[in-house]
Amino acid sequence: MKSIKALAFLLLLVVASIKVNAQQIKDGETVNVNGIAVTYTVVNKEKVNVKDQDFDRYKVLASIKNNSGKSFNIRLASSLDLTGIANSKIIELDCINATGARLTSKKVQVSMKSHLINVTYATKDKDGKTITAVLPVTAGYYFDQG
Template structure:
């Protein structure tokens, strides 16, 4: 009975969560529910690290919102540290991460900034207003594109084995 419950729970987790990823190759575009994700290799060079040979790839990834709907991520009104705002993750499975290089690229939506005016006393004791920019949320409007670059180091003779998945 416990095995059946465990199996049911695992099946539920895999169907509900975002474990789905798709392979993507150089120059290809993959559609992820209205997000067109493109991956490109910009440069390749061979390097030697610790007596071992590797290939170093400079890569670029971009995501364009073709869904016809705006993607909005609102922040709560409580102070918080936001770290998980990515909308697409590009993961290089065979990247080593050596020499402070990347294993993945997280494409993040654009920040929605608001200017907030507040009143406070300055050093001279004068009551004055100041303006500070505050991030109210994140967005990606229809037709907008976000992109990022990274460096992947893979074993020599291999090309980056890359998969892509939608996070939001």
């Protein structure tokens, strides 16, 4: 039987393209990196049997708080600017001692919040009549102080 006594994660903090070296973080522990407080907590543990082997499975929640004294913003240059999506990731927690079977997620990622704006445009309804519709569009990403 494979078992994990305590989950240990490596923390990778990425804010506005500033990469920080990975460091170890434990369940319930808060790590402060450049004013960003990061915590993860195991909220559920279950045992599963896969091919006659028992595995422990964990449900993990990660939280972050911006104590840096400034907000972080990414504005998208166009609707097809996919680099903004990749740059919106704030933290990545990678489990360094996972023993689960296939299809087990070993990574938790937390990203900035989406900044949505409503775009009003003219379109036609099913009868061919011109109407006004509203479409929410992602204009960027943000991570405010606190």
